[in-house]
Amino acid sequence: ERRVWDISATERLDMLREFARFGMEHWGTDTQGMDNVRRYLLEWQSFLYRYIPAGILEVLPQKMNQRPPAFIGRNDLETLMGSEKSRDWIKISEMILGPVSDDFTFVPKHKSNSYE
Secondary structure (H helix, E strand, O other): OOOOOOOOHHHHHHHHHHHHHHHHHHHOOOHHHHHHHHHHHHHHHHHHOOOOOHHHOOOOOOOOOOOOOOOOOOOHHHHHHOOOOHHHHHHHHHHHHOOOOOOOOOOOOOOOOOOO
């Protein structure tokens, strides 16, 4: 159809909530299960942050290798979802799953072997 989809930040958050619900059904809602759900959710977000909403692009259709500079979204949630910082992804996971446990740590797999 060659349609351009402009998925809002609230629709994307609803997708993350559904993903978390499926994870809680699979792993359970105890501490270990919630940590597993959170890890998978955060790993998924490490790829999702690259999504640039079509409504803020200057040229359509977007090309795969053309990446705009860091952007400010149409609302705070969209800006937070576009952040490349893993601590911002943890904030999003806290919106869905509640606060993280004191001993929880997360390093994205694509950064785990990189040099600081």
